[in-house]
Amino acid sequence: MKPKVAFFDFTSCEGCQLDALNITGEELLDLANAVDIVNFREVKTDRSDDYDIAFIEGSISREAEIPRLQAIRNQAKVIVALGACACIGGVNCLKNHLPMEEALRIVYGEAAKYYDTIPARPINAVIPVDYYVRGCPPPTAEFLKVVKALLLGKKPDIPNHPVCVQCKMAGNVCVFERGMTCLGPVTRAGCDAICVTAGRICWGCRGLVDDPNTDSEKDILQKYGLTAEQVMEKFKIYDTYLEVMPK
Ligand code: SF4
Ligand code: SF4
Ligand code: SF4
Numbered sequence: 647m648k649p650k651v652a653f654f655d656f657t658s659c660e661g662c663q664l665d666a667l668n669i670t671g672e673e674l675l676d677l678a679n680a681v682d683i684v685n686f687r688e689v690k691t692d693r694s695d696d697y698d699i700a701f702i703e704g705s706i707s708r709e710a711e712i713p714r715l716q717a718i719r720n721q722a723k724v725i726v727a728l729g730a731c732a733c734i735g736g737v738n739c740l741k742n743h744l745p746m747e748e749a750l751r752i753v754y755g756e757a758a759k760y761y762d763t764i765p766a767r768p769i770n771a772v773i774p775v776d777y778y779v780r781g782c783p784p785p786t787a788e789f790l791k792v793v794k795a796l797l798l799g800k801k802p803d804i805p806n807h808p809v810c811v812q813c814k815m816a817g818n819v820c821v822f823e824r825g826m827t828c829l830g831p832v833t834r835a836g837c838d839a840i841c842v843t844a845g846r847i848c849w850g851c852r853g854l855v856d857d858p859n860t861d862s863e864k865d866i867l868q869k870y871g872l873t874a875e876q877v878m879e880k881f882k883i884y885d886t887y888l889e890v891m892p893k
Pocket of ligand 1: 657658659660661662663703704728729730731732736737781782783784
């Protein structure tokens, strides 16, 4: 019997699910042979509430999402957080810096009274999570790596060193040398430092390494004459949840 797999989305742009659909060729055939996808709104209309593995995309930002997520946890043997919104709260948590009424007013204007919202949170703030597929969106290779590991009942080999390691391996000139700031020193690698290689900075979409080297971060700030505020501003994009916990 192949394990039955379901995909669910909560507050998200659905980019992580779309990216999972980018799997092609032999990898797609291997996946199709290994699992039975019984629930995936972007792919099929048939739906089943009988599944073993649930991939959850998105953060939790409405009260009504909490019981829905808990029901999925009760059904699934394995829960996988898919993408930055689900793993760390991600961009949805930016609103946590504001009173919720103000966030609603900014987005919906006069129609705000018709909507409800709560401070956004990652799914592990509501239910236990078994596996994490990190990134915004996650690299396809990492998605497949996690799927293979969970099918084998193993722990996936996800890097716990900073993006800087892969950035150096890619031969990039550090953006600090160009007067910019970057979260690579404290962000979990696994993306091949794709943003820096493309001429940008690391915004921290994969979340922090388990033991971020804050001394090294302070040294960098001192060396380049930067303030802690300049770096903290960058953390707001993906890591607000750590900074502003929901009430
Ligand atoms: S992690 Fe990024 S790509 Fe995925 S749902 Fe959230 S915003 Fe979209
Ligand atoms: S550009 Fe960013 S990721 Fe690359 S070495 Fe510098 S701080 Fe690290
Ligand atoms: S470089 Fe940083 S922001 Fe870009 S994908 Fe990697 S972790 Fe995410």
